[in-house]
Amino acid sequence: MTELVLDAHRQRNFDLVLQVFAAVSAGDADAQIINYTEDIVLDFPFTDPPSVVSGRTAVHERLINAFKVFQFDLTITELHPCLDPDELIIEFTGAGSYLPNNAPYVNRYIAVFGFRDGLIYRQREYFDPTQAGKSANA
Numbered sequence: 001m002t003e004l005v006l007d008a009h010r011q012r013n014f015d016l017v018l019q020v021f022a023a024v025s026a027g028d029a030d031a032q033i034i035n036y037t038e039d040i041v042l043d044f045p046f047t048d049p050p051s052v053v054s055g056r057t058a059v060h061e062r063l064i065n066a067f068k069v070f071q072f073d074l075t076i077t078e079l080h081p082c083l084d085p086d087e088l089i090i091e092f093t094g095a096g097s098y099l100p101n102n103a104p105y106v107n108r109y110i111a112v113f114g115f116r117d118g119l120i121y122r123q124r125e126y127f128d129p130t131q132a133g134k135s136a137n138a
Contacts, residue, residue: 009085013115017090021074029063036120043124072096072105086115103138107131
C-alpha cells in the first residue's frame with residue numbers, strides 16, 4: 001500500500017479500521033464489535049440476495065457465526081480518503097480457510113466506512129460472494 005499522510009481525524013478513523021481488521025484476523029467478534037456504534041449497519045449489496053445487518057447485537061451474532069466458518073487475514077492494498085473526513089474507502093484482500101473442509105478462501109474487497117463519534121456506524125462491503133461457495137464446494 002502506498003504510504004499516505006492522514007490528518008489526525010482521518011488517522012483516528014483509519015486506526016479503528018486497523019483494529020477491526022486485527023479482530024477479524026484473530027477471529028474475535030468481541031474485539032471487533034467494540035469499534036461499532038450501537039446502530040451499526042453492515043451492508044453487503046453484492047450478496048444474493050443483498051443483505052443488510054443492523055444494530056450491534058445482530059452484527060455481533062453475524063460475526064460470531066462467520067468466525068465459526070471462516071478464518072482469514074485481511075490485507076489493505078489501497079486507502080482512499082474522502083472529502084468527508086468521516087468516510088474512508090479501503091481496498092483489501094482476504095486470504096484464509098473455509099473451516100468445515102479446510103479449503104482455501106481468497107477474495108478481494110472494497111469497503112466504504114462511515115464514522116461517527118469515534119466509532120464505525122456504517123460498513124458497506126463489495127466483494128465476490130461466489131468465492132465462499134467455491135471454498136464450500138472444494
